Amino acid sequence: MKKQFFNVAMGIALISVVTACNSSKQEGGADTSMTMSDTAMSVTDTSAMNTQEGVMVGGALMVPTKNIVENAVESKDHTTLVAAVKAAGLAETLSGTGPFTVFAPTNEAFSKLPAGTVENLLKPEMKKDLTGILTYHVVSGAYKAADLKDGLELTTVQGQKIKFTEKDGQWYVNDAKITITDAVSSNGVTHVIDGVLMPKK
Numbered sequence: 274m275k276k277q278f279f280n281v282a283m284g285i286a287l288i289s290v291v292t293a294c295n296s297s298k299q300e301g302g303a304d305t306s307m308t309m310s311d312t313a314m315s316v317t318d319t320s321a322m323n324t325q326e327g328v329m330v331g332g333a334l335m336v337p338t339k340n341i342v343e344n345a346v347e348s349k350d351h352t353t354l355v356a357a358v359k360a361a362g363l364a365e366t367l368s369g370t371g372p373f374t375v376f377a378p379t380n381e382a383f384s385k386l387p388a389g390t391v392e393n394l395l396k397p398e399m400k401k402d403l404t405g406i407l408t409y410h411v412v413s414g415a416y417k418a419a420d421l422k423d424g425l426e427l428t429t430v431q432g433q434k435i436k437f438t439e440k441d442g443q444w445y446v447n448d449a450k451i452t453i454t455d456a457v458s459s460n461g462v463t464h465v466i467d468g469v470l471m472p473k474k
Contacts, residue, residue, distance in 0.1 A: 327456075350465075373415070376470065424436070451466055
């Protein structure tokens with residue numbers, strides 16, 4: 274009789290243990306599933322964020338995965354500059370390894386030049402002059418806004434120097450205001466300016 278009672282008790286205890294384990298596994302499985310889901314969502318969000326890193330210029334996102342020219346052609350504010358770069362045969366150079374720092378005048382900046390200046394510079398016979406002007410906007414090396422100092426002078430690819438000044442918290446290169454800074458490309462940095470830099474003759 275005692276033996277029978279002992280067997281029944283052991284059976285009940287065993288059933289209780291199995292039930293508890295199954296319940297624990299189900300709850301553990303649910304928690305694990307939720308954790309994996311959260312992790313996947315976190316990874317997805319981070320990935321989406323990374324693809325959006327960049328600087329907005331002319332309605333387009335300038336991203337580090339593209340070179341300077343590839344980024345520039347996306348900006349609706351730099352169609353004149355892109356046309357000039359192509360006319361001067363500099364697109365391949367500015368797509369190269371670099372690094373370069375480019376001070377990019379907007380279409381509005383070019384429009385401030387005397388009437389007919391841009392059209393004249395785009396003529397094949399003016400390629401040398403156009404190249405000189407454009408390379409005066411380019412410096413070897415990658416200079417971000419944090420690297421600029423009041424009174425700093427840098428030698429351009431053209432050969433002459435450009436000078437940086439700070440006025441009321443705003444940076445200028447020669448007489449042109451830097452309106453957008455640190456558009457990073459795979460081969461350098463672009464800063465948008467509101468004027469065209471003209472080298473000395």
